[in-house]
């Protein structure tokens with residue numbers, strides 16, 4: 517009863533959010549063709565808006581060869597929006613850093629804008645302007661994703677946010693922490709000990725949430741603690757939403773075992789939220805009513821390039837977000853009209869380059885430790901062209917034979933001169949954004 521009243525108060529406070537959610541849910545019942553048409557129209561509209569109102573894009577596109585297709589537009593919307601967007605230049609993180617102010621649309625009331633920051637897991641924190649509408653749309657989009665698990669608006673969510681910047685200071689996220697009418701609690705999960713993991717497991721037992729949400733590495737640690745200590749989790753749990761980091765198969769397994777429910781991988785960033793989310797059938801669906809996503813092959817990788825269809829304050833058009841992935845053909849049994857994609861493994865991890873010019877993808881290192889027991893955390897760091905340091909947090913030390921075999925495999929697969937230095941450490945520090953990075957290259 518109390519929770520029902522709280523939910524009504526919440527709806528009343530966030531009218532815009534719930535209206536946006538209704539709209540998003542309606543889009544979900546459109547056909548593939550209707551959605552595709554809507555995406556073309558939205559794409560066309562955001563390009564028009566950026567060209568007419570945003571100094572950065574106007575100047576950039578006027579100088580660009582793709583200009584022809586932009587200029588041929590007036591009077592006819594019949595042009596192919598996809599062809600137009602494909603002719604536009606790619607927006608890089610450096611461009612956003614350098615041109616933040618010129619990327620703002622003209623004629624806005626600047627006093628209503630706020631500045632947000634990305635985590636900076638790729639080493640380049642990006643700051644951007646946003647307004648209350650973007651915040652509400654972001655939350656509405658997340659609610660739609662949650663609903664895929666069977667969760668209903670008003671049901672409890674427990675968040676484990678690892679970002680230091682969100683926990684210190686009085687921004688949006690810290691406000692959630694003590695929000696009495698939101699059915700949501702947030703635990704600051706930046707650094708932790710076994711004792712803290714134990715407290716968090718107790719918090720889940722007493723709060724009895726329907727969803728858990730947080731960084732994959734934190735939730736996997738918590739899952740390991742729950743399994744090791746045979747802690748019983750409440751059967752209210754319907755889903756675990758993993759966000760902001762690559763979700764590895766072994767992490768998913770741990771979480772599903774510990775929490776007794778399905779894990780859903782969400783994909784979005786602070787500058788462009790709600791890009792895609794997994795359905796019950798384990799397929800990642802792209803929210804084509806919110807983004808236009810391209811996968812372009814450069815640097816020998818399928819890089820994701822994203823256009824936000826909703827951000828009119830500071831449009832992001834053909835933004836190279838720093839992740840890899842590709843579009844996936846076919847239709848999913850879940851019945852969602854949204855097309856599918858697959859994430860690459862490189863998110864927030866680095867590629868290791870050898871002196872001879874070979875590139876080794878993070879997944880190689882992530883699988884190097886497969887099958888070894890007792891490793892709680894690890895991180896590979898390349899500090900010199902011929903040296904990789906592996907920091908291991910492990911209660912029992914690995915045998916000399918195992919260590920030698922790891923070194924030999926690295927010499928065989930990576931480079932014959934590559935030295936693997938293995939250190940036992942007590943803990944591995946997270947990045948400022950709270951993400952855990954498994955593979956880091958400190959080479960320029």
Ligand SMILES: [Zn+2]
Pocket residue numbers: 795796797798799801848849850851852
């Ligand atoms: Zn599906």
